[in-house]
Amino acid sequence: MPTRNARTAWNGTLEQGSGQVELSSSKVGTYDVSFPKRAADDAGGTTSPEELIAAAHSACYAMQLSAFVAEAGGTPQGLEVSAAVTLGPDPSDGGFRLTGIALTVRGEVDGLDEAAFVQAAEKAKAGCPVSKALTGVEITLDASLDS
Numbered sequence: 130m131p132t133r134n135a136r137t138a139w140n141g142t143l144e145q146g147s148g149q150v151e152l153s154s155s156k157v158g159t160y161d162v163s164f165p166k167r168a169a170d171d172a173g174g175t176t177s178p179e180e181l182i183a184a185a186h187s188a189c190y191a192m193q194l195s196a197f198v199a200e201a202g203g204t205p206q207g208l209e210v211s212a213a214v215t216l217g218p219d220p221s222d223g224g225f226r227l228t229g230i231a232l233t234v235r236g237e238v239d240g241l242d243e244a245a246f247v248q249a250a251e252k253a254k255a256g257c258p259v260s261k262a263l264t265g266v267e268i269t270l271d272a273s274l275d276s
Contacts, residue, residue: 179214186259187212194253203241210234227266
């Protein structure tokens with residue numbers, strides 16, 4: 130299996146510094162990062178490790194769910210997946226930690242009822258490689274078929 134790479138160039142201190150993260154393997158972009166904007170409600174045009182984790186998790190989960198839907202006898206016509214990754218204080222060690230990830234999926238699936246879809250969605254939550262990598266973070270799931 131391939132290895133994918135990203136690179137970050139950072140200048141300055143945590144509070145005064147900034148950097149750029151480059152998606153090196155795909156070469157699809159270079160994005161600004163800064164801690165003040167990472168910790169603010171408005172990202173102000175910069176990305177953050179949390180947003181990048183959310184992107185990775187939603188993409189990985191969608192792929193895994195499509196496999197489990199097919200395994201259960203369904204045909205995924207469309208899956209809309211979002212991941213919300215929350216950063217908060219770490220009461221045990223100080224600093225910060227990821228305090229939760231909320232996955233939301235709405236599916237248009239032929240051949241499965243709501244219960245079978247939700248079962249596949251739960252299986253994907255546990256089986257997606259990014260979920261496995263993030264076992265120290267509580268991951269919640271809201272899954273349903275579009276009506």
